Amino acid sequence: MASLTAYAVQTVNSGLALGSVYGLMALGFSLIYNSSRLINFAQGELLLLCGLTLYSLTQAIQVNPAFALAAAGACGYFAGFIMYSSTLGLSFRANPLRQLMLTVAASLTWQGVAILVWGKKPLLLPRLLPIPAVTVGPFYLSADTAASLAMALAAAGLLSLFLAKTRYGRAIRAVSMNSLAARLQGVSPTNAHALSFALAGVTAALGSMAVGPQTMLRYDMGLGLGLKGFVAASLGGYDSVWKVFAGGVILGLVEAALVLTFSAELKETLSYALLIGLLLLAKSDRARPVKA
């Protein structure tokens, strides 16, 4: 009995730690997918480059928590905007297939930049938020988990407020429902797309702050993390901030349980197989691009 409890505590702790990162990635994915029907293959590289930039910042100067959050936000916003201008912004009227392949190209390019500038050695991003370990009833959350979860919850909450209450948020939602009708109401779809990329950059930057202290930052982590975020977004169904975030947390918990039950080796296979299974079962109307 005691071992079962220990097992559950362990699962929840490590599942929530990675689940928050997946949730943050999934939020970025669904923001971009909803506003522009584009699947961004370079989402993981956004996280990677923001994390590495933050790493360099912490090496150069002493960073206090508030400054770290502000720097992550600015860096993510800027990186997301650069990614928009170099992919979708350049091919706005192109075939969706070509836009998709441009994000693959962006992923390769950004990975190359990461190798050239920061090298191939894994780098440990220090923990930047002073959040202590928490014990809730029988459950124990380590400092890393607590910080990731707090950041992810705050980001999801702010994002859902932003989308519901502000003018810009409503513009993004209008474009995602019907971009032609939104344009007739005076909303610029281009601006909404750019903003959704920038916000996806911010969530990715927060994700890097969460994942950096746990698994270190490695030049080749982008595609895998991006794909995990995509699994989480598919699990959540792309249509509400909290469902998508919950998709990430569920994926993290399932993975943690699988690692403890079976071997760590087959973890990747099982979670990607979960993705393929999910997509096979998906209803076509939900994911079908809506024609303007």
Place this chain on the structure above:
Amino acid sequence: MNSVAVSTQISARAAGTSLFAMLALLGFILPNYELLAVSQHLFLAINVMALNFCLGLGGQVSLAQGAFCGLGAYISALLHPVMPGASLAIAVAASGAAFALAAAVSRPLEKLGEGFLAMATLAVTLIFTNLILSFESITGGTAGMMVDLKLSLPFIGPISGDKPYYFLFLGLLLASVLVFARIRASRLGRALLACHDDPEAASACGVHRAAVRSLAFGLGGALSALAGMLQAHYSGFVSPGQYSLELSLKALLFLVIGGPGRILGPIAAVLILETALSKIHFLGEARVLVHGLLLALALLLGPVRSFHTGRARFTNAAGTDT
């Protein structure tokens, strides 16, 4: 078909014939160690043609060409010790398995759009690598395993040496080109063209989108598996590193540069650019930067543009733009 189209078709056929004649001649005159390099180019060219079935005909991006290729290689490497000498039967099994896998992934995902299929193929690649690494006792894990047995064909017996394998690669490439051209000019090819010019119009015209697209996707998978099988026995060694995501991405790069749906362009892109790109090996892993920039440039400026504008393509839809 007007006279210009006919003459383009004839000149394309002439160019293709002379390219293959030249490659065959190279096979006779080059010394063995130089044939090795050209064989590797041909191996890549076959994978590019395989992706061409998926992307050029069906309009579906696949990032799993490397995994299909590796599937063929590992199936052949594992089955040959059990049934030595039955290379043809094993080739049928390997290509059949890859066909079934590719078609089974593509068919249900067609309705979700190309992005979802591309993500699923990325997952297939990562699953394949993960499985190879996890079942170390069977597959040899990261270190890979030796493939001692040679391919053997009926009436010829075991095949070894650089020249015979060179001609096998060349023959497979030629076969893939002929099948590709034949399909592209057929009713199936026109159905596929309709699918990626306007999916809804194609459906409205009675094209069973999921069926024709998964058929093209499956053919691409099967062709890659055959290439992987040849490669495994030629190099005498299989390892997960040979069949990683990099192979899939390289195939995508060369196909986009050469023009999806074309034949000579992509093959020429492999033969010329692969040699040029080997010059940047000093960059190490950072060469993905060059790959990414080239891919982006090709997408923004390259022949894909003319390919995807439906109306311009329509005038020579009979498969003349080789």
